[in-house]
Amino acid sequence: MRKGIWMNKAITDGVVFMPPAFEAGLEMWSSGDGTPGSPSYAESATAAFVPADQDFGGALELVKAENVQKLRYMGETPLLPGCYLQVRARVKALGGALPGVRIAAWPGGAGGVPLPGLPQTGPQVSLTAYGEVVEISAIIGPGSRTGVDLVWGRSALYAHIGLDLTGPNGGIVRIDDIEIEDVTSVFLRDMLSVVDVRDYGAVGDGTSDDSAAFEAADADARGREVLVPAGIYRLAESVTFQSRVQFEGRVEMPDDKILALTKNFDLPSYIDAFGDDEELAFKKAFQALLNNAGHESLDLGGRLLGIRAPIDMQAAVANRTFFNQRRVIRNGQFSVFSGPAWDTEVVTSQARYAPADPKRLTNVQNVASIPVGALIEGNGVGREVYVRARNIAAQTLEISAPLYDADGVQVFTFRRFKYILDFSGFDDLGRMTLSDIEFQCSGECSAILLPPQGSGFALRDCFITRPKDRGISSHGEGCQGMLIDRCQFLSNESPLASLERQSIGLNTNANDVKLRNNRAVHFRHFAVIGGSSSIILGNHWFQGDTLQNSPRLAGLVLTRTNNRGTVTGNYVDNSFIEWGNEHDQAPEFSSEFSFSQLTVSGNTFLASQVPPWFSYLVIKPYGAGHFLNGLTVTGNSFRIIGTPVDRVESVDTSFASLDYNRFANVTFRDNMFNNVNSPSASPVTLEHTEASASQAWVVAADAKLPFNAWAQVVEAVTAAGPLRRADGSIYYGAPYYQAKQGPNSDQVTLRWETPVQGTAMVTVRIDDPF
Structure with a gap:
């Protein structure tokens, strides 16, 4: 408590602890436990009140006639939560055998029942000389604190307090009036108003279950801070604190139990709670975030978290596989320690693919060894196709996108990258936001694996720094409506030639993705966009190298023909936009809209030292019969530094060309060209x-x-x-x-x-x- 705020309960609340003096009569003093019906000293031949003792004034004189001669006040001394009482008595021997003496008390619980198992006696003192005044004392309290002799926890509600005479019989002693004093202030801090969990029965030995004591301390805090002092506190049950908590000791609890810190819900508090185990602290804080309606965001407190293995975000919240309320994790940094936990799992397996069942592999050999979230490679497999789910009994794999030319049986390679935050264990997770976080992958791992289902995932003002393989991966449709704003994607492959790079900033499969005002440096591809209705706005991605006339790769890959997308106001630097249909199970045209509804406007395209056949906009059909059925390319600036290029747009005919006879709704005009041999327009x-x-x-x-x-x-x-x-x-x-x-x-x-x-x-x- 603050100095000067805590006062004795007898003063602040009018609580009476002190028993009456002996001169008030001996009928309130018992030779038994002091409980109703126990014998009193009022009619006893072994007891008498002495009104004028030279040392004590009024005193009780007792003849020890029993092996343990008890003296108990028959009134009920109240035991209040968090309150510590010191019992004192002065005693002297007058004659006969010299006995021992100790403070003693009987603990009572609710309904007047005795509480077995609790200590009832304090330290014993032996009387060694006649006429010598000896003071004995003991402290009774709820918590196991230094100096507390009778630790009774929260269950004891009152006591019958007194003393015992022990040792040989026949001795005569005199006892001064017994005093009871509230000494709670001895155990409180001078600077802060705190409630100590030990005062409510917490033991902190790493074995006893302190859950109830934590809850009781919180319930009694009433605006004060709860202190968890040094020790190891096992919590077998979930605990919610409605008060602020200060951890000096650490907490241990099962994975499925929740520690909710509602008044100081931030990662530093959880790190304090779990003994500087940052990874565990983050998991428990995230668990509380998804299980406590009192908070919508988890503040990492600017901490740098050292991570030794991928964090399975769903495993941290074992009671939930579905969550669709807005939650935010913000303001911190993840870094990784190198080790085998980050190694990519590589599995090869034979499987069958049929275009009639476009998102499933069947007859998968050794299916149990293929992890969910693995990238699929093989003949006729487009970029960024992942394992979404598996059915071991049926030997099938659900995949994130169709394959364009893989009909039949073949051996596929499955690569499971490791991610700092892995959300793949959720069935459906929506409205999750990561804000102002840096993912320092250090070339060891990837950053984020999205859930297989969910909408509204958001990443804003974040850095994804040096991912080994991927920045953000979508192995399902957890990217529906995803928002990525003002983020930086910094590759680990900057020294490499463009064609040698393998890492990809992000991929998507679902619709309505917004990539706005981001910056991406030296990836193989910045983004592979598989859905429709995307808005790609105000980004800067650059993928050049130091080689002369070096080939460049696509910065933005669009794999949906009926695209309905907008690419506006971007800086496309030493890369190009590729529009194809590699995620089409029937890559030939078949009664569809074909390549349609794409707008590319107001962008700045710049490249240097590229070969003359380089183009900024490449259409790549993976089957015959396709055509342009809605394309607007307006207001762009196309510039080449170095040797001029032939033209800024082209058709990649590696698989097929376009049906030029069916072009419709194409506008290609009002663009600016520098160092381009054949500027183009239509009309x-x-x-x-x-x-x-x-x-x-x-x-x-x-x-x-x-x-x-x-x-x-x-x-x-x-x-x-x-x-x-x-x-x-x-x-x-x-x-x-x-x-x-x-x-x-x-x-x-x-x-x-x-x-x-x-x-x-x-x-x-x-x-x-x-």
């Missing part, structure tokens, strides 16, 4: 001059159409000055056009009613806009 306006009168004008796009696509539509023909017949007269008529002319279908023919010559502005499109 594009071509200036054509016919020097001599001709009835058929052949207008060539000369590589100005995006993707070297076909000239499908002429939007407008406008004469630039008068058109003249062969005789020099002005012609006022209009032509019709024939599209897709020439060997590359990139020409149009204007056919006039009569041969004419002159100049016309011809606007051509690669698509049918209607």
Whole structure:
């Protein structure tokens, strides 16, 4: 307590501890336990009141006639929670055998029942001389504190207090009035108002269950701080503190029991509670976060947590596999200690894949050895396909995305990366936010594995630093509606050439992902986006190296054809955007929207020292028959430093080309080009001059159409000055056009009613806009 605040209970609360003086009569003093019905000294031949003893004034004179001669006050002395009482008496021998003497007391519980097993006697003192005044004392209290003689815990509610004479019989003694004093202040701190758990029965020996004592101390705190002093306190049950807690000792408890610190809910407090075991403290704090409605966020307190193994986040909260309320973990740093716990598990196994069952592998050999969350590699497997779940009895694996060309039986490789925070054990976890946290992977491990299901996962103002394999992995649809804002992804592979890098910043499978204002450095890919309706806004990713004319890899990989995505205001540095359909179980076109509804606008594209065939926007169909059915590329800046490139857009025909005849709703205009040999646009306006009168004008796009696509539509023909017949007269008529002319279908023919010559502005499109 604060100095000056704690006072004696007799003063502050009017509690009467002191028994009456002997001169008030001996009927309140018993030769038994002091309980109702026990014999009193009022009519005893062995006891008398002496009114004028030279040392004591009034005194009780006793003749010791029993082996243990008891003296007990028959009134009930109250024992209050957290209260310590000192019992004192002065005694002297007058004659006969010299006895021993000790303070003694009988503990009573609720309903007046005796409490067995509790100590009832204090230290014994032997009388060694006649007439010598000897003082005896003992302290009674609830907690095992230094100086407490009779430790009674919380169950004792009152006492019958007195003393015992022991040793040989026949001696005569005189006893001064017995005094009882509240000495609780002796056991309290001078500086703080605290409630000590030992005062409520906590033992702190690492064996006794102190759960009830912790709860009792908290219940009695009433605004004061609870102190857990030095010791090891075993809590066999869950404990919730509604008061602030200060830990000097440490707590041990089963994994499934919860320690909820509602008034100081932060990681430093849990570290104090669990004896500086940071990893365990974080797990228990996260467990409380998902089991206590009183807090929506866990403050890591700016601590750097050293982690020796992946943290299974669901195992830390064993009572929950489903949670969908907003929770935040913020303000700290995870670092890892190197060791075998971070080693990637690699398993090979034969399995069958059938496109008719696109997200399942069947007849999987040794399926029990394949971990959930493992990356799948094999022929016809796209990037970032993971094991979502397994059924050992059925020998099947659920996978995160279809395979584009893996029909039949083959041997697959499964790589299970290790993550600092692994949420894969949850069935469904939504609205989880990580804020202002750095994940220092140190090239040893990956950072975050998302849950297989859940929406609204958010990462903001975080650093993912030097991940070995992945920054954030989604092995299911726990990325639905994911928000990643103002984060930095810093690769461990910066010294390597672009083509040698293997790490990936993040991947997604579900829809509605937002990546905004992030920065990613030197990954193989910044993001592999498998869902639709994504917003990629204001990011800067760069993937260059120091080699001359070195190939570059995609920074952003889009694997959904009907994309419905927006890529706006990004800085695309020494990389490109790749749009393909590698997560399509039927990669050939089959009555679908095909490559549609993607907007790429207002971005800055920059690359240096790249080969001339490098492109910033690459369409990669994994099967035949696909086409562009909704693409807007506007307001971008395309710049090359060094040798110019041929063009900024291309089609990767490694598997198939596009059906240029079916292009629709494509706008590619108002972009800026520097050091690009063939700037492109659609619609594009071509200036054509016919020097001599001709009835058929052949207008060539000369590589100005995006993707070297076909000239499908002429939007407008406008004469630039008068058109003249062969005789020099002005012609006022209009032509019709024939599209897709020439060997590359990139020409149009204007056919006039009569041969004419002159100049016309011809606007051509690669698509049918209607």
